[in-house]
Amino acid sequence: MSFPGLINSWAAMALMMIGFYAVIAHGNLVKKVIGLNIFQAAVFIFYISMAKVRGGTAPILGDNLTLFSNPLPHVLILTAIVVGVATTALGLSLVVRIRDTYGTIEDEEIRAIEAAE
Template sequence: MVTDFYNYWIVIALMMIGFFIVIVQGNLVKKLIGLNIFQTSVFIFYISIAKVEGGTAPILTEGVVLYSNPLPHVLILTAIVVGIATMALALSLVVRIHKAYGTIEEEELQERDHEC
């Protein structure tokens, strides 16, 4: 039972730690780091699903019949690169917010907004 599912449970724990950081931290950079932990935990989940016990990497080899599932690999491979590109977009928004407000702490940002 535990050996069947511990992989998924650790993924869920990682996901929740990322979620916790996103909710609790006021600093926008820290929020993005939390979001990255969340995102990577989803990658780990997909790759865990693709694993076949006793299988090998999905590259055709003489004498091997059991391969891990190539489809989740493809989805995650592209998701990682798309993830870094969109993360860069988020970071550049953080830089612009810092330029406009002088801070990236969420509470201070809200105070500035209420002053106007």
């Protein structure tokens, strides 16, 4: 398998793990949400590049257009992006409420407050 080979998949997986690491390792809740976003974006890239046909055009009718990219994964990802936006909005609004009631958005400090109760 020659270079670049499956470089798209490698890139998507690398990005995915960066995001996943941020979700796990960061104590700051906003950074967790950002990590989640990177994680999801990596999956979007994975889908989009999977459907791209080298030299293919958008699936439209026209003269001399015979090679098309697969539109279905692209459409699926439109849906997934909407879901991602909703998740981010909800996650951030929860962070706002947490900040209001706990006075902090650091995971460790929240745990300390909860343990002290």
